[in-house]
Amino acid sequence: MAVEADTSESGAKKGIPKLFIIIGAAAVVVVLGGAGLFFFLSKGTAEAEHGATVGEHGEVLPAAQTFIFNLPPMIINLNKEADEEAVMKLTVALEVADEAMMVEIQPRLAKVVDAFQVYLRELRKSDLEGSAGIYRLKEELLRRVNVSIYPSRVESVLFKEILVQ
Template sequence: MASEADIEEGAAPKKGIPKLFIIIGAAAVVVLLGGAGLYFFLSSGTAEAEHAAAATDEHGAVIEAPHTFIFNLPPMIINLNNEGSGNAVMKLTVALEVANEEMMVEIQPRMAKVVDAFQVYLRELRKSDLEGSAGVYRLKEELLRRVNVAIYPSRVESVLFKEILVQ
């Protein structure tokens, strides 16, 4: 019987050792994951500092973003193509973003052509063409294309919507 007691006493520590390895392994995994998370958290702050440093030239002087100028167009009220289902009206206020003040002076005499190009295009739109962000994006891209054709060789950087109302 003494041999059975030795076996039972010897068996008990063997069961405790695998549990101890599992606990130590789990603790190590938790420490490693916590360290990795801390590393990524702290390194994200340095990425912002590197981005700020990228906006400087080789002498450390800050490089400013180019200034743009806004050219406001008068509000337009357009009857949309109604396809026989009641009246649909759109009120649109647009601003044009240009690179410099000289460009504003150049495009001023051609604004009648721009408004005419906008009116011709907008009157053919249906209310369903303007639904959702994709419809507004397509409208913005088409107006940008038309304004650049109307004022060529001058160029507008982008079309900005100040107000879009469709009823």
């Protein structure tokens, strides 16, 4: 019987080092994975902070400079919804590729504001709820401004202020 007790103790002693090896290996994998993820993510954010992009062969390219064209603030009566009136105050800026595009947009500004006003008056308060509603608004305004100033082109519509009451 003394021999049986001795073998069971030695089996338990052999199991403990295996457990430590497995735990240690798992910890090393987690640490290496976390470090790799950190370096992968920090590389992208450092380039984004400096306004650079990565080219085809891994070289860092300077970001294209864009210009901002501010539109005057607009106050719009939204379409009635269940006898509830709503008003929206909207301040928009247009992002353009270069200064020449800003000069081209200036004489067509009345057409852009008119296109915005006609579209915005048909909106209801419920159309503007949530991030999806704001995204749809942004895309529709971008489409309408590009139609109004064709053949010129705006890169994006930037919201400076959106207030719905």
